[in-house]
Amino acid sequence: xxxxxxxxxxxxxxxxxxxxxxxxxxxxxxxxxxxxxxxxxxxxxxxxxxxxxxxxxxxxxxxxxxxxxxxxxxxxxxxxxxxxxxxxxxxxxxxxxxxxxxxxxxxxxxxxxxxxxxxxxxxxxxxxxxxxxxxxxxxxxxxxxxxxxxxxxxxxxxxxxxxxxxxxxxxxxxxxxxxxxxxxxxxxxxxxxxxxxxxxxxxxxxxxxxxxxxxxxxxxxxxxxxxxxxxxxxxxxxxxxxxxxxxxxxxxxxxxxxx
Ligand code: PEP
Numbered sequence: 155x156x157x158x159x160x161x162x163x164x165x166x167x168x169x170x171x172x173x174x175x176x177x178x179x180x181x182x183x184x185x186x187x188x189x190x191x192x193x194x195x196x197x198x199x200x201x202x203x204x205x206x207x208x209x210x211x212x213x214x215x216x217x218x219x220x221x222x223x224x225x226x227x228x229x230x231x232x233x234x235x236x237x238x239x240x241x242x243x244x245x246x247x248x249x250x251x252x253x254x255x256x257x258x259x260x261x262x263x264x265x266x267x268x269x270x271x272x273x274x275x276x277x278x279x280x281x282x283x284x285x286x287x288x289x290x291x292x293x294x295x296x297x298x299x300x301x302x303x304x305x306x307x308x309x310x311x312x313x314x315x316x317x318x319x320x321x322x323x324x325x326x327x328x329x330x331x332x333x334x335x336x337x338x339x340x341x342x343x344x345x346x347x348x349x350x351x352x353x354x355x356x357x358x359x360x361x362x363x364x365x366x367x368x369x370x371x372x373x374x375x376x377x378x379x380x381x382x383x384x385x386x387x388x389x390x391x392x393x394x395x396x397x398x399x400x401x402x403x404x405x406x407x408x409x410x411x412x413x
Contacts, residue, residue, distance in 0.1 A: 159364050161193035161380070162320060162387035163404045164281060165394025166221060166249060166368075169200055176203035180210035182397035187214060188405055193387070195404055196281075197394070198249050201235050208244030219247035219281060222255055225265075225272035237276035248278045249389075251307060253285055253326045263306025270307055270319070279318045281389065282307055283368070284347070288327035296325075297346055304350050313355045321365045322389040323347055328369025330391055337378045337385070340367045344384035373402035380406045 171179065176199045187195065198219040199207045208218050220243075224234035240248060250273060251266040266282070273280040284303040286296045300323075308316060323343050328335050335343070344365045352360035367379050368389035379385050394400045 158362060159386045161406075162196060162364050162366060163193065163406070164196040164219065164247075164249075164322075164366060164387065164389045165198065165400055166252070166389055166391050167197065167199045167203075167395060168221065168254075168391060170395055171199065171203060173203055173206045176200070177206045177210045179395070179397055180207045180216070183216060183401065183404075184211055184214040186397060186401040187216065191215070191405070196247055198247075201240075201243075204240065204243040204245065211244075217247060218243075218245045219249055220245050220278075221249050221252065223248040223250065223269055223273055223278065225268035227272075227276070237272050237278055241276060241278060246279060247281055247320075248273045249281045249283065249322075251303070252283045253324060253329060257326075263303060263309075266303075266307050267309050267311075271311065271315075274311070274315045274319075279320060281320045281322055281366070283322045283324050283389070285324040285326050285329075285369070291325065291327065296343065300343065300347055301350055304347065304354065308354055313359060316355065316359070319363065320387075321347060321351075321363060322368045323365055324368035324389060330370070332370050334370040334372070334375050334379075335367070337382050340379060341382035341384055344382070348384055371403060373399045376403045376406040380408070 196217045196219050198221045220240040223237050227236050227238050250269045255261045270280050286299040290299050325335050347365055348360050351363055364386040366387040366389045367385050371388040371390045372393050
């Protein structure tokens with residue numbers, strides 16, 4: 155059992171919910187959370203809902219994340235939100251490089267690298283998303299894609315700067331499709347990611363990094379995913395919008411891990 159890595163369950167609320175709805179969902183999670191829960195829980199509402207969710211979560215252990223962040227502190231960047239601003243709104247974490255940002259907003263590994271550096275500089279813990287598309291998996295390119303995305307995101311970052319980074323392995327073909335990777339497929343990719351991190355920053359570092367799985371995680375598949383030795387948590391989209399379902403994901407049943 156990997157006792158050295160604290161599990162993390164994160165909810166990505168994407169472009170859903172208004173201020174009232176997001177506040178209500180946060181309150182329901184706060185109410186339903188086991189007060190003795192040892193692992194970390196994170197929610198990532200839309201920028202406009204951060205402040206209200208932060209207020210609703212006051213007094214709870216649930217942490218707040220933005221879904222993205224710009225790399226500059228301030229200036230003429232219409233539509234962008236800076237690391238200092240998301241911190242000010244109560245965030246401790248920032249999701250960076252989500253596949254929807256890569257695909258729809260054409261974010262490259264270079265942009266993601268700048269965002270990662272900025273998040274670290276301003277004291278935010280990055281949740282770095284990586285993952286292959288269906289075409290890439292079918293072309294047997296999964297490992298190459300993961301290697302390239304990791305090398306690009308971490309370029310120029312020193313070991314001391316990446317100590318808090320959380321990785322989310324999210325196969326693009328599994329996001330929002332209801333098609334979850336099997337626990338074995340996910341474990342295989344997670345182990346590969348950990349080995350790449352080992353090459354970049356050494357065994358000690360790689361052994362301590364949390365690698366979350368994302369892609370159609372549900373109340374009824376979280377337990378088998380979490381049973382894998384290199385799966386340290388989940389980044390959850392659709393299922394994190396329903397309090398009862400997300401609470402079940404959060405309170406996954408711990409099973410002894412093989413590793
Ligand atoms: C996500 O948004 O990162 C995600 C994994 O979504 P879903 O759980 O809906 O597949």
